[in-house]
Amino acid sequence: MIRIRWRFVVYVLLVIALIAAGVVRICAGDVVSGTSFLVTCLVVFTAAKVLEQRRVRKSKESGMVPYDERDEARAGKAALFTLRILLLLLTVTMLIVYTVGVNWEIPVIIPVGIILFLASFILRVSYWILNRM
Structure with missing residues (x-):
């Protein structure tokens, strides 16, 4: 409650x-x-x-x-999976930008929006997959 x-x-x-x-x-x-x-x-x-x-x-x-408490366990696993994937993507992107030395002049809202979309999408898909198992 x-x-x-x-x-x-x-x-x-x-x-x-x-x-x-x-x-x-x-x-x-x-x-x-x-x-x-x-x-x-x-x-x-x-x-x-x-x-x-x-x-x-x-x-x-x-x-x-x-x-149901099983839903919370699945949601926790999906969230952890999403966090790990996003951290991996951000790390790889940061390393590529650092090594190539790209000097983009784009608004900050664009990458933030892309990251939020990816987080939401990966979380939904991973929860759906875990729920099917």
Whole structure:
């Protein structure tokens, strides 16, 4: 029960942070971008919460336990695998950039976005694979 409350608190804090980011963007003068960011984030998070509640309700109706400790073990293994792969990729990339001496002038947000996408993708795929075993 504590875990469910903690997840809800994290969800609320994340939604508040996204709303604050959108409001800051709107106050900075970029109304269109800030509004579209707010709407998109809130729609995605609402859809995710509705789908999660539907999954929990269906599992309860079928007599299954909605939260199982085996899921947490699989999620931990998937997270550890993702962390190791990302550290390997970052190390290899850093060594290549250091040895070649590439002087790229790209915004910082591009590699950060790529790394976040890779982390999310590898985590989902590794969890899916571990869940299938």
